[in-house]
Amino acid sequence: MSYFMYDVMGGTVDEPDPEMMRRLLDGLAQADDEHPDVSLTHESGWCLSVFGGGLLVWENPDDDSVKPGKMRNVARKETLRLFGLLAAGDIASIEELPWQR
Template identity: 75%
Template sequence: MSYFMYDVMGGAIDEPDPEAMRQVLDGLANADDEHPDVSLSHESGWCLSAFRSGLLIWENTEDGSVAPVEMREVTREEILRLFQLLAAGDIASIAALPWRR
């Protein structure tokens, strides 16, 4: 399975391991209005975007008919867990969570 991350400055990291994911999440401390999030995208088109506030957005960037959904106040450890699920291609487990439109 192929996946990649964008850090807070938009730099791409191919198939990061959990430690690299953790480092990218640490970069949220430097987020600003122009660079507010980090994300992990899977080859299926599914993407998780995380913001410093704990906002997490789940969307399919390749299917415009699927509306993005969100969760708020998500902990850093939960974000890391979900990034790892997405990297493994476990779309169903992420989709089953209590997302809000």
């Protein structure tokens, strides 16, 4: 399975390991209005975006029939767990969560 992450400045990192995912999340400390998030995108088109303060957005920009979901106050540990699930292609486990749509 293929996946990649965008860092807070929009740079791409192909198939980051868990340590690199942690470092990219650390980059949220430098987030601003123009560069507010870090995201992981799977080859299926599904994407998790993380914003400062624990906002997590789950969406598939390639599929207009699915509304984006949001969760607030998501802990860093849970965000990293979800990144791991998405990197592995386990879309179903992420989709089961209580997303606000």
